[in-house]
Amino acid sequence: MAASTATRAWRWIAVLLLACACACATTSVAKPIGTMFRETWTTRQELPHNQINAIVQTQDGYLWFATWEGLVRYNGLEFQVFDRRNVPELRDNGIRSLRVSADGALVMGTSRGGVTILDRGRWRTYGRREGLTQDEVMDAALDSRGRLWAATESAGVFVLDGAKVTRYRAGAGLPSDIVYGLLPARDGSMWVATASGIARFYGNQPRILAGPASGLPAAPVFRVEEMPDGGVYAGTEAGAFRLEGSRFVPLSPLLPRDGVASFARDHAGALWIGTVSSGLLRLDRDGLERFDSRQGLPNNRVPSLFVDREGSVWAGTNGGLLRLRDAPFTTYGSEQGLSDDYVRAVIPARGGGMWIGTSRGLNLWRNGVLVRSFTRADGLPSDSIMSLLEDPDGTLWVGTYTAGVLQMRGGRVIQHLDSAHGLTGSNQVRALLRTGPDTLWIGTSRGLVRLQGGAMRHFGVEDGLPRDYVMALHQARNGDVWVGTADGAVRIAGDRAQPIRADEAMDARDILGFADDEDGTVWMASDRGLLRYRNGRLALLGLRQGMPVDTIFQVVDDRAGHFWLSSNRGVLRVRRADVDAVLDGRRPTLNVDQFTEVDGLASAQCNGTSGPSAVLAPDGRVWVATARGAAVVDPAALQGYTRELPPVVIERVRANDRDLRAGERLELPAGTRKLDFQYAGLSFRMPRLLRYRHKLEGVDAAWVDNGTRSLAQYTNLAPGRYRFLVSVSAPGLGQDWSPGATMVDVVIAPYLWQRAWFLPACIGLAGLLVVGVFRWRTSELARRAGALEALVQSRTHALREQTDRLIASDAEKSQLLERIREQADAFERQAREDALTGLANRRHGNEVLATAQERTRAAGRPLSFALFDVDHFKRINDGFSHQAGDAALVQVANVLRRELGAVATVARWGGEEFAAVFEGIALDDARRACERARLAVERIDCAGFAPGWTVTVSAGVFERQALDTHEHLIRRADDLLYDAKRGGRNRIAG
Incomplete structure (x- = not known):
């Protein structure tokens, strides 16, 4: 009984110590796992195998993953696989373990190939021939003395010290011959996890920890891990344990009774635990949180965990790789308690928090949790919420899709305005605005309504509105009311309405949101970009000025120098100073930061035509209504996502x-x-x-x-x-x-003939030869002249012969000079022509494009430019040969020359990329020509160089706009090419 009581006491002390450690590590509340940004990778995303056995990060910054089909390196954008095909030193593709040694070497244990070490680009392997009697290695590590330790599947542990091999087995230093893992500790000791307990080696002296005396259960130990704070944890078949003094105690009573395969400590101090069947666990001062396959974990068995230098948590499972990170945006949806994911309106609540209107109800959100939801079940006549407004006294006005306007107080509807209760216009209310204690503006799909002193007045087309469909309302700082409709904006001062139309010069019709400055400038979100209305003049920031999308739903001034713009393709951020510079003509285009799903948005599709669809909260955060929840970002915290530029x-x-x-x-x-x-x-x-x-x-x-x-x-x-x-x-x-x-x-x-001295030497040698011949001939003629004076006729004949020889010599010299000229011409062609395909090279293609740009701009003619890329070209090289790759490029070049040569200049742009310059050809004709070429490439017979392969190309084609440079034309075609590849390849984007 006393022993049992002591054991329980130790357990609770361990829990308290862990809680204290977590409390000291961070003072902020951890973001729930469900709201962290998640990314997963499987074999669909080019992983060679779905089971990730180990994860490490080397000193140069790369992440490395151990899989059953090779070693994988990740640079943030793509995976590179190292296996027996490209690394002869690897004797097996099954990588079971990975460790980074103190000197930066990567040490890996393999399933049946011994231990392989990658050190400064050089690979070396240790197996049976190097002294191991078993190649099935479960784990491997280099200790502080440079000795290599290899934990085997059933033959104990081997220690390789140069040419000396020492073996430890059960009864001779180990509790069992079945060894699961190693831990080279900071104090120089080596921990060994076995099927029957743990051994700890100091030098060559082992100490065995097993059974009740050590606090460990009678169960296999899968993992021993040392944390940055020095704590040592053991993952066993019967749960997780922490070393306290000389004994192990259960880590926490909150943990499930399940096998533990991996540990990691994040930058906030929380302990992450990978289990055998219960998924991923996070233990911190707030308790235990679980994350399993029902919430997005690829598989509930988590054999590996790792926290990288930037704070992301990586979990390797039996079904793929997961990354959890704190992205700039956090999205709250139905998974976090909202009545629906489809959010139409967001406003700050007077008592703190946010009111969130969805297509299935109204929600009050505060401090990261749902306080209350209001739906039809709570008495709402309609729970499809379109617009929101809260008065200073806490009265809430709710615009609905089919039931007009609801006035709520204390969670109850106290007034209902619809067509049956005096509301003119329509029951579809997309905007609400309060301009005075007794003045409420209601924007409907059939006009604008002003409720003032209990009386309603309807504004429609006959009153100056360009269209009855009202989507946005805003009161400027000077008191004017701005109305956004489906056919332009209206400014109302008193009872006078002044239309502000932008459809004629800027093609903008839908006005979806407003913001204004102290100097009277009004900003309008429209279906053609961001409009600026200043001093009676409109200016448009759209596609031509660098915006990635046409339609902007809402513009939010974060009061820190940026505008945040919601759109169907994510949230955009632009510097206000840059916007003015572009619109004033002081710079040509704008730099735009575009945030999408990879930045924490559950959906890049933001919502609009209701309001407010985006808003600045009192705490400085920006809230955005999206198709999959309410997204929030803290502009001030954005800088923390890259503390310093990476190497x-x-x-x-x-x-x-x-x-x-x-x-x-x-x-x-x-x-x-x-x-x-x-x-x-x-x-x-x-x-x-x-x-x-x-x-x-x-x-x-x-x-x-x-x-x-x-x-x-x-x-x-x-x-x-x-x-x-x-x-x-x-x-x-x-x-x-x-x-x-x-x-x-x-x-x-x-080459010899390319050396600087070669051509001058040839020319000098030829000159010396000519001078020498000339002098010899002259002296010969002078000597014979005295002897043959009497023989005039004979001398005349001899002179004629000499003259003929000189003419022949001159012809030889001319031929030599002609050969030199031909060689120079050949060098010139090589500088402008691609040697493999015979097409123009990139330099020549750039010259053609730049010249065509100037000619077509001066003549007012169209110019289109296309970039082609051979799909999966690396697979041709890797799967067949580089000769096959060259043959494929020649075939593609011939097809492009045949199909496009009559209307375009075709060039090899580099590698597997080709370009086509369509001078005088508009976008539609160029796109059709490219489509013909794409189909022709698809018909190439690859049997001669890549049997069974079908060559395809993807392409982006773009037509020059008025202010585009040829460099911008190239970038736009390149962006479209990447759209074509992301869209499935073998297609033309433009």
């Missing part, structure tokens, strides 16, 4: 389509004409907001702004010395280009 890593270098090992200096052989650099900024939190620029010194006179693309390609390079530089920025987070740049020095050796 840029050059992942891949290809010379003449051949992979090279990346390094700080590359010595390349003569004949190297093409270089490809692939790079990545290793940020996993918001990689979309990263922008890149690169420069090849010796080719590029200035930095090349590559946008979000991470590939630089150069062709027709001459021998010489070059330096490639790449840097990163995050303009959406206010971070300019990184002060330093990642660089690679490149030296391309010349």
Whole structure:
């Protein structure tokens, strides 16, 4: 009994210590797992296998995943798989464990291939031939002395110290020969988890912890983990335990009785626990929270957990990979308690919190939880909420889709205004506005109603409204009432209505939201962009000025220098100063930050034509109504999502389509004409907001702004010395280009005839030969002249022969000069022509596009530009050969030349990309030509070089607008090309 009491006491002490540790680690309330931004990856997203056995992050910033089909590296945008096909040193694809050693080496245990170590780009493997008697390794680690430990499936533990191999088995240092895991502790000891307990090694001296005396249950121990605070945790078949002194105690009575396979501590101090069948658990000072397959976990078995440097939680399951992170936006929907996901209106509540109107009821939301919902069951005549307004006294006005306006107080409807109770116009109420103690404006689908002193007045087309369909109401600071309709805006001062139309010059008709400035400027969200009304003049910020979408539902001034704009394609953020600069003509286009599902929105489709559909709350946060909940973002906290710019890593270098090992200096052989650099900024939190620029010194006179693309390609390079530089920025987070740049020095050796001295030497040698011949002939003639004076006729004949020889010599010299000219012409063609396909190369294509841009702009003619990309081209190279890839490129080039050559200049843009310049061709004709070419490519017979393969291409085609530069034309075509690829490939986007 005393022992049992002591055990319970220890358990409660452990719980209290954990709670204290969590409380000290963070003072903020953790965001519920269900509201954290979730991403999942499976084999559908190019993982080689769905089970993730281990996750680590190396010093360079890469994330690495262990799967049954190879080792996977992730750079934030794509996965790269290392397996027996591309790494001969890997003896097995089944990677069971991953660890990063103190010196940065990656140590992996394999299912039947021993231990493989990746250190500074070099692979080496230890198996039976190196002293292991069993290749089935469950875990592997390097200790503080550089010794390699290998935990095997049934043969105990092996320690490799140079050529010396030491083996530990059951009865000789281990509780069992079945070993599940290792832990190299900070104090230099090594923990070994086995099927019958734990062994702890100090040097070569083991101490066994097993059974009741150690506090561990009679069950296998799957995992031993040491946390940043020094705490040691054991995951067993019977639950989780924490080391207290020399004994293990149960971690928490809140945990389910289930096997524990993994642990991780997040940056807020919470402990994450991966179980065998109960999913993912988070234990902190607020208690225990569960997350399983019903809520989005790919599978309830979680063999691996990891928290990366940016704070994201990665969970490897048997069914795929999950990432949980605190995204800029948090979305609340039906999963968090709202009456419905489809939100139409949001306003701050007077007592704190937010009123949220959905298509199935009204909700009061406060401090991250639902306080109360109001639906038909609570007496509402309609629970499809369109608009909201709250008076200073707490009276709530609710506009509905079919039941007019409801006046509520204390959660009860105290007045109902509809067509049966005096409301003129329509029962569909999309906007509400209070302009005085006794004046309420009601915007309906059949006109505007003013309720003043108990009397109603209806405003319609006959009163100055351009259309009866009212979607937005706003009172400016000078007291004017602005009305947004389906056919323009109206400003009402007193009883006078002044239409403000923008449809003629700017093609804007629907006015969906308003905001105004102290200087009288009124901003209007419309179906063609953002309108500015200042000093009686309208200006439009739309697609031509850099907006990614046409229709803007609402404009919110965050009072910190930005506008937040809701749309059907996410939430946009623009700097107010930049907006004015563009509209005033001081800069050509606008930089826009676009936030979508990857930034925490459950749906990028925001809602509009009701209101307010977006609003600034008193605490400075912006709330947005979306098709899948109410989304909220704190503008002030946005900077925290990238504390510093990530390092840029050059992942891949290809010379003449051949992979090279990346390094700080590359010595390349003569004949190297093409270089490809692939790079990545290793940020996993918001990689979309990263922008890149690169420069090849010796080719590029200035930095090349590559946008979000991470590939630089150069062709027709001459021998010489070059330096490639790449840097990163995050303009959406206010971070300019990184002060330093990642660089690679490149030296391309010349052929003999390409050396600087070769041509002058040839010319000099030819000159000396001519002079020597001439002098010899002259002396010969002078010597013979004295001897043959008497023989005039004979001498004349000899002179004629000599003259003929000189003429022949002159002809030979002319032929030599002609050959030199032909060689120069050949060099010129090589500088403008792609050697593989015979098409114009990128440099020539750029010149053609720039010239066509100037000609068509001057003549007022159309100009279209298309970028083609061969779909899945890497699979042709990997699955067949690079020769097959070259054959595919030649075939595609021939088809494009045949199909488009009559109407366009076709060029090889680089790698598997091709371009077409349609001078004088409008977008529709260019798109049709591209579609014919796409179908022709699809008919290419690949049997000769890639049996069974079907070559397809995706393309983006764009027509020059009035103010576009040819660089912008290229970027727009490139964006459309990526839309085509994201849309399923083998299609034309434009």
